[in-house]
Amino acid sequence: MQLIIGNHNYSSWSLRAWLLLRQFDLAFDTTRIALFTPGSAEQIKAYNPAGKVPVLLDNGTTIWDSLSICEYISERHLQHKGWPSDHTRRAHARSSCAEMHTGFMALRHAMPMNCRRHVDNFTIAADVQQDIQRISTLWSEALSQSDSERFLYGDFSIADAFYAPVVFRLTGYGVKLPRQLQAYCDRILALPACQEWLTLAQQESEVIDAEEV
Numbered sequence: 001m002q003l004i005i006g007n008h009n010y011s012s013w014s015l016r017a018w019l020l021l022r023q024f025d026l027a028f029d030t031t032r033i034a035l036f037t038p039g040s041a042e043q044i045k046a047y048n049p050a051g052k053v054p055v056l057l058d059n060g061t062t063i064w065d066s067l068s069i070c071e072y073i074s075e076r077h078l079q080h081k082g083w084p085s086d087h088t089r090r091a092h093a094r095s096s097c098a099e100m101h102t103g104f105m106a107l108r109h110a111m112p113m114n115c116r117r118h119v120d121n122f123t124i125a126a127d128v129q130q131d132i133q134r135i136s137t138l139w140s141e142a143l144s145q146s147d148s149e150r151f152l153y154g155d156f157s158i159a160d161a162f163y164a165p166v167v168f169r170l171t172g173y174g175v176k177l178p179r180q181l182q183a184y185c186d187r188i189l190a191l192p193a194c195q196e197w198l199t200l201a202q203q204e205s206e207v208i209d210a211e212e213v
């Protein structure tokens, strides 16, 4: 498999697909395209006419958009283990990912992913606080149903990959969380795959206006 991604520092949608592949130890090559540089739009369009990363290439099949890439990986390479096996938890996990995919615009706008940046005394606007509250509720519901409370739905799933960029954001912007949710964030951050991504982000030097990503 070949995964086309953007900058590690900024590309939260790329992180989601990459983390799922890494966490399940699947073999893949990464092609990084530095976003918003001369020629980058054309380079991306050569893989995905929609002009967005991530894109997954697998044996002649092209899959684009992070959620469908994760679904494809789960179906084709993980015997569906990308989602919880219990149908009620799976429905919750799928709904949580769909909500992330289409929502939380205030948080995404005010707190863009920037792995290299740590903000002290970040002022949280009311609409951003609402998004954080909603995410906290979702995570608490998921963790309370999980047997181990290690990951959102027990074993690592697409939902953890989908919320990993939120973990990076909450940490980078210094958002205070209840103990159980902070412990979840700490477990995600401690994953070797997340540490690897953060190291790769540190090694990059491009600077992008966050509004654009």
Ligand SMILES: N[C@@H](CCC(=O)N[C@@H](CS)C(=O)NCC(=O)O)C(=O)O
Pocket (backbone or CB within 6 Å): 006, 010, 011, 012, 013, 014, 035, 041, 051, 052, 053, 054, 064, 065, 066, 067, 101, 212, 213
């Ligand atoms: N819905 C898409 C969003 C993908 C997306 O917005 N990717 C950004 C990088 S994180 C991108 O490719 N931006 C380049 C551009 O807009 O030109 C997904 O889930 O994959």
